[in-house]
Amino acid sequence: MSAKWYTCESRGNNVKVLVCDSYETLSKKAAGILAGIVNVKPDAVLGLATGSSPVGTYKELIKLYEAGLLDFSKVRTYNLDEYYPLAPENDQSYHYFMNVNLFDHVNIDKESVHVPDGNAADMNEACASYEAMLNEIGGVDIQVLGIGGNGHIGFNEPCDEFVGPTHVVSLTESTIQANSRFFEKIEDVPTKAISMGIGSIMKAKKILLVANGAGKAEAIAKTLEGPIVPQVPASILQLHPDVTIIVDEAAAAGLKEYHA
Ligand code: F6R
Numbered sequence: 001m002s003a004k005w006y007t008c009e010s011r012g013n014n015v016k017v018l019v020c021d022s023y024e025t026l027s028k029k030a031a032g033i034l035a036g037i038v039n040v041k042p043d044a045v046l047g048l049a050t051g052s053s054p055v056g057t058y059k060e061l062i063k064l065y066e067a068g069l070l071d072f073s074k075v076r077t078y079n080l081d082e083y084y085p086l087a088p089e090n091d092q093s094y095h096y097f098m099n100v101n102l103f104d105h106v107n108i109d110k111e112s113v114h115v116p117d118g119n120a121a122d123m124n125e126a127c128a129s130y131e132a133m134l135n136e137i138g139g140v141d142i143q144v145l146g147i148g149g150n151g152h153i154g155f156n157e158p159c160d161e162f163v164g165p166t167h168v169v170s171l172t173e174s175t176i177q178a179n180s181r182f183f184e185k186i187e188d189v190p191t192k193a194i195s196m197g198i199g200s201i202m203k204a205k206k207i208l209l210v211a212n213g214a215g216k217a218e219a220i221a222k223t224l225e226g227p228i229v230p231q232v233p234a235s236i237l238q239l240h241p242d243v244t245i246i247v248d249e250a251a252a253a254g255l256k257e258y259h260a
Contacts, residue, residue: 001025008224008245010257013238015224017245019252023212026246027056030144030210033244034061035070037142037206043074047143047201048102049154050079050094053210054144058102065106072108078133078140080154081195082118084168092183093118116166116194123168127194131166134200143204147211150174151219151232155195158231164199168192198236207240212248220247221254 003020020026034057038044048054064070079094088095095115103113114133120126134140145153152158155169171179171191180186201207211220223234224245230236237243252258 030057031060047140051146053146072106076112079115082116083190084192086118127166139203142206145209156233162198207243216251217253
C-alpha cells in the first residue's frame with residue numbers, strides 16, 4: 001500500500017492530491033479522512049456521492065464501524081443527487097444505492113439521512129427545500145465527490161455557465177449512456193435528476209474527490225491544471241479553499257505537475 005502526496009500549484013491554487021498505487025489504497029485513504037472527521041466531530045455532516053468510485057471508500061468505512069472504530073449514531077448525511085422521477089425504494093435509485101453500500105451496514109439513524117426527493121410531486125419545490133436544508137446547516141463538513149469522464153460533478157454537466165443551487169437537470173446522452181450499465185435497458189434510465197448545484201457543492205467546508213482508472217485521467221488533468229470553465233464543471237474546485245483529490249496512478253496519468 002503506497003501513496004504519494006503533493007500539492008498541485010500549477011494554477012496558483014493549492015489542491016492537495018494523493019496518488020495511490022491501487023483502488024484499495026485510495027479507498028482506505030479516503031475512508032481514513034472521513035473517519036478522522038467523524039471521530040473528531042461525532043455529529044459531523046457528511047455530503048455523499050453515489051457511483052462506483054466511492055464504493056470502496058464506503059466498504060472501508062463499514063470495516064471501521066465493524067471494528068468498533070467508527071460511530072455513525074450522530075452523523076447526518078446529505079447526498080449529492082437523485083434520479084427523477086424515481087422512488088427511494090426503487091433499486092436503481094441513489095437512495096437505495098446508499099442503503100445497500102453504506103447505510104444498511106452502519107449504525108446511522110435513517111432519519112439523519114438526506115437524499116434529494118426523486119419522488120416529489122413538485123421537482124422545483126424539492127430542489128428549493130433541499131437547498132434550504134443545506135443553507136440551514138451552513139454547508140456540510142466534508143463533501144465526497146466522484147467525477148465524470150467529462151468533468152461533471154454531481155449531475156452538473158459541462159455547459160456554458162455554472163449553476164449555483166440544487167436544481168433539476170436533464171441528463172445528457174453521454175451520461176444516460178454511461179449510467180445505462182446499471183439498468184436493464186437504456187430506455188429505463190431516467191432522463192432527469194435533482195442535483196446539488198456548483199454553489200451547493202462549493203458551500204462544503206471540505207471537498208474530497210476520489211477518481212480511479214484511465215477513463216478519469218483527462219478530467220482530472222483538466223480539473224487540476226486547466227482553466228476554470230463551466231465546460232469542465234469540476235475545475236471550479238480550484239477556487240475552493242480546502243480540496244483533497246485522491247486518485248490512482250491511472251487517473252493521475254495526465255497530471256503534468258505530478259509527472260514533472
Ligand atoms: C454520483 C454523482 C456522479 C458520479 C460520477 C462518477 O452521485 O454525482 O457525479 O460521481 O458520474 O461516477 P463513477 O464513480 O461511477 O465513475
